[in-house]
Amino acid sequence: MNSDNGRRLSLHIFFFPFLAHGHITPMLHLARLFSSRGVKATVITTPLNASLIPHAGDVHIQTIDFPCPQKTVLPQGCENLHSVPSQDLIPAFLKATAMLREPLEQALSQCAPHCIVADMMFPWVTRSAAEFGIPVLVFNGSGFFTLCAVECMSLYRPYEDVSTDWDAFVIPSLPGEIKMTRTEVGHYVMRNEEPETMKFFEASEESNAESYGVLVNSFHELEHDYVEYCRKVLGKKAWHVGPVSLCRRHTDGKRERESEESNAKHECLKWLDTREPSSVVYVCFGSLTSFPKSQLREIAKGLEASGHQFIWAVATSTKSNNNRDEDEEEWLPDEGYEKRIEGKGLIIRGWAPQVQILEHKATGAFMTHCGWNSMLESVCAGVPMITWPNYADQFYNEKLVTSVLKIGVGVGAKNWSRLERERIEWEAIEKAVRRMMEGEEAEEMRKKAKELACKASQAMQEGGSSLSSLDSLIHHLISSSHH
Ligand code: UDP
Numbered sequence: 001m002n003s004d005n006g007r008r009l010s011l012h013i014f015f016f017p018f019l020a021h022g023h024i025t026p027m028l029h030l031a032r033l034f035s036s037r038g039v040k041a042t043v044i045t046t047p048l049n050a051s052l053i054p055h056a057g058d059v060h061i062q063t064i065d066f067p068c069p070q071k072t073v074l075p076q077g078c079e080n081l082h083s084v085p086s087q088d089l090i091p092a093f094l095k096a097t098a099m100l101r102e103p104l105e106q107a108l109s110q111c112a113p114h115c116i117v118a119d120m121m122f123p124w125v126t127r128s129a130a131e132f133g134i135p136v137l138v139f140n141g142s143g144f145f146t147l148c149a150v151e152c153m154s155l156y157r158p159y160e161d162v163s164t165d166w167d168a169f170v171i172p173s174l175p176g177e178i179k180m181t182r183t184e185v186g187h188y189v190m191r192n193e194e195p196e197t198m199k200f201f202e203a204s205e206e207s208n209a210e211s212y213g214v215l216v217n218s219f220h221e222l223e224h225d226y227v228e229y230c231r232k233v234l235g236k237k238a239w240h241v242g243p244v245s246l247c248r249r250h251t252d253g254k255r256e257r258e259s260e261e262s263n264a265k266h267e268c269l270k271w272l273d274t275r276e277p278s279s280v281v282y283v284c285f286g287s288l289t290s291f292p293k294s295q296l297r298e299i300a301k302g303l304e305a306s307g308h309q310f311i312w313a314v315a316t317s318t319k320s321n322n323n324r325d326e327d328e329e330e331w332l333p334d335e336g337y338e339k340r341i342e343g344k345g346l347i348i349r350g351w352a353p354q355v356q357i358l359e360h361k362a363t364g365a366f367m368t369h370c371g372w373n374s375m376l377e378s379v380c381a382g383v384p385m386i387t388w389p390n391y392a393d394q395f396y397n398e399k400l401v402t403s404v405l406k407i408g409v410g411v412g413a414k415n416w417s418r419l420e421r422e423r424i425e426w427e428a429i430e431k432a433v434r435r436m437m438e439g440e441e442a443e444e445m446r447k448k449a450k451e452l453a454c455k456a457s458q459a460m461q462e463g464g465s466s467l468s469s470l471d472s473l474i475h476h477l478i479s480s481s482h483h
Pocket of ligand 1: 021022286287289351353354370371372373377
């Protein structure tokens with residue numbers, strides 16, 4: 001460590017994650033990373049979300065109450081995006097999170113941290129913190145490619161120059177000749193969301209612009225052209241500090257390791273131990289995306305028809321309940337399905353130990369919805385992907401995997417929609433699995449994915465690109481801190 005180490009110890013940073021698993025986990029990792037560099041790190045969240053963080057290590061957890069959800073249409077105790085009972089209530093939930101402003105401001109005035117790292121889903125934080133003279137770093141939940149692509153889309157609006165939704169256009173100015181169709185572009189990018197949601201995204205953009213800078217959970221070697229484009233062409237102050245999940249390899253994660261050991265007893269990991277290297281397809285669509293039963297049947301049929309081994313984490317309506325769904329036959333193609341796939345496929349009803357599955361040598365491919373955390377976890381494990389985006393930033397992430405990095409193949413999903421799921425037939429699923437698991441093209445993608453995994457690991461070592469970027473940021477914060 002360098003000479004400002006003594007002062008690092010007095011640097012105190014608040015970390016303020018959005019209220020959803022996919023946001024809390026990387027923010028906690030980020031806090032641990034700062035803490036491992038000598039910074040005092042405090043995660044600020046609501047009691048229910050704090051209880052989802054069992055192993056905080058050196059990171060302090062401070063709770064603030066989510067005031068008066070009764071004043072909203074949300075049910076009692078709805079403090080996390082996962083407990084929002086239906087997609088239609090998501091705008092109400094986004095709006096309700098603004099009620100955290102007052103308790104956050106109280107915590108800021110009491111503790112006076114030097115800086116706050118806030119999720120980009122809290123667009124009001126930059127102004128709140130400014131009242132106390134505290135700089136905000138926005139934690140962008142996605143990568144540089146998406147950040148740049150979305151900015152180019154809003155600057156040049158190329159989707160207005162095509163005559164149908166299905167005509168491809170190239171994203172202007174963005175390196176790599178990236179093609180998209182209007183069907184793949186998020187409604188918020190085309191600015192045709194309902195007014196409340198649109199207001200939210202606009203506020204988020206403004207807050208990003210007013211912030212001290214952006215923290216990106218990515219590494220230079222993964223998307224170098226876009227890191228450079230972001231800084232030099234778009235002129236953003238952005239630091240690459242990831243993959244933050246690799247902080248496990250830095251911090252003294254004793255309690256985390258203990259939990260991993262108990263997780264290691266998960267039957268799917270024992271099952272993987274008995275399989276050949278790179279022979280199993282892992283299928284999981286993150287923590288928020290679920291499919292209708294008719295689509296689950298297509299997935300089941302497609303996986304079986306591919307003839308390849310698989311682990312499938314199924315998000316049915318009973319995802320949080322590990323018991324068998326009474327009407328499960330409705331989402332399996334027929335009654336004998338599970339018997340037939342015995343030894344070949346494993347279905348997990350509930351939460352899968354995803355990182356451990358991906359890191360297992362028997363895992364050869366990951367069918368994913370292209371959530372940024374899932375994608376990075378796959379990259380870190382050197383596992384190529386079968387991509388099936390649905391909404392949010394997922395179509396951009398897919399382009400990065402398939403067109404730029406060339407470590408994945410798509411199932412053919414084309415329709416961005418938060419509410420409706422486009423149907424993908426079992427034949428397309430079978431074809432994508434075979435393409436990813438058989439032949440030279442698949443081998444080539446697997447090799448590239450493994451090379452990227454080595455680079456991810458190097459980026460997070462002493463002197464590696466991400467740790468150096470983090471150190472330079474800490475140095476910046478120390479030199480600009482006035483108290
Ligand atoms: N995840 C998991 N088990 C599951 C489903 C999800 O561990 O059964 C974790 C996954 O490892 C990742 C996160 O949940 O860290 C999902 O985040 P992502 O950004 O991929 O997608 P989101 O859930 O936000 O759509």
